[in-house]
Amino acid sequence: xxxxxxxxxxxxxxxxxxxxxxxxxxxxxxxxxxxxxxxxxxxxxxxxxxxxxxxxxxxxxxxxxxxxxxxxxxxxxxxxxxxxxxxxxxxxxxxxxxxxxxxxxxxxxx
Amino acid sequence: xxxxxxxxxxxxxxxxxxxxxxxxxxxxxxxxxxxxxxxxxxxxxxxxxxxxxxxxxxxxxxxxxxxxxxxxxxxxxxxxxxxxxxxxxxxxxxxxxxxxxxxxxxxxxxxxxx
Numbered sequence: 001x002x003x004x005x006x007x008x009x010x011x012x013x014x015x016x017x018x019x020x021x022x023x024x025x026x027x028x029x030x031x032x033x034x035x036x037x038x039x040x041x042x043x044x045x046x047x048x049x050x051x052x053x054x055x056x057x058x059x060x061x062x063x064x065x066x067x068x069x070x071x072x073x074x075x076x077x078x079x080x081x082x083x084x085x086x087x088x089x090x091x092x093x094x095x096x097x098x099x100x101x102x103x104x105x106x107x108x109x110x
Numbered sequence: 111x112x113x114x115x116x117x118x119x120x121x122x123x124x125x126x127x128x129x130x131x132x133x134x135x136x137x138x139x140x141x142x143x144x145x146x147x148x149x150x151x152x153x154x155x156x157x158x159x160x161x162x163x164x165x166x167x168x169x170x171x172x173x174x175x176x177x178x179x180x181x182x183x184x185x186x187x188x189x190x191x192x193x194x195x196x197x198x199x200x201x202x203x204x205x206x207x208x209x210x211x212x213x214x215x216x217x218x219x220x221x222x223x224x
Binding site for chain 2: 034036041042043044045046049087096097098099100101102103
């Protein structure tokens with residue numbers, strides 16, 4: 001499984017756009033990139049998944065360059081409720097065990 | 111549509127005891143995975159069940175065992191509890207036949223071993 005590297009923590013203010021970048025230099029051809037969000041004392045929640053280029057849903061956007069060695073999760077106009085840990089995962093199918101790193105702890109200030 | 115349900119939400123056990131945690135998957139999901147999350151760490155994969163069989167297993171000792179029932183619900187058993195087993199235990203479900211599908215996690219069971 002491809003190893004991922006992401007910042008340990010980030011700070012932002014309400015209303016700002018937040019971009020969290022994840023590096024995955026050894027990503028395999030069949031691997032997808034998936035992001036999860038976790039609030040304290042809750043399980044991770046699936047946010048977005050992509051293979052290449054750009055994916056957008058009602059929560060976030062995911063930007064993946066052509067070489068796929070990195071990806072950026074973009075959260076538009078964050079609010080206090082977006083304070084959470086964000087995990088970047090790389091893997092080939094939904095059946096495989098998920099490998100979580102330590103994630104990025106996002107703190108949104110008023 | 112109920113999501114993943116785990117019970118109990120909190121549990122305190124004494125070192126050396128045995129514990130059983132329970133999980134009901136999201137409706138329509140037939141695959142259940144268990145994860146252990148220590149404080150400040152990401153979840154670590156324990157094992158996965160499909161068709162009542164263990165399909166994958168992470169780097170956990172045999173003290174950790176599981177079961178899946180015909181209705182797809184699952185149990186996680188931990189024997190001879192150690193202080194280091196204190197963690198949030200998460201259950202995740204997904205459809206076996208779906209590729210690249212996001213898992214649905216429960217809120218977990220907080221196990222404290224004293």
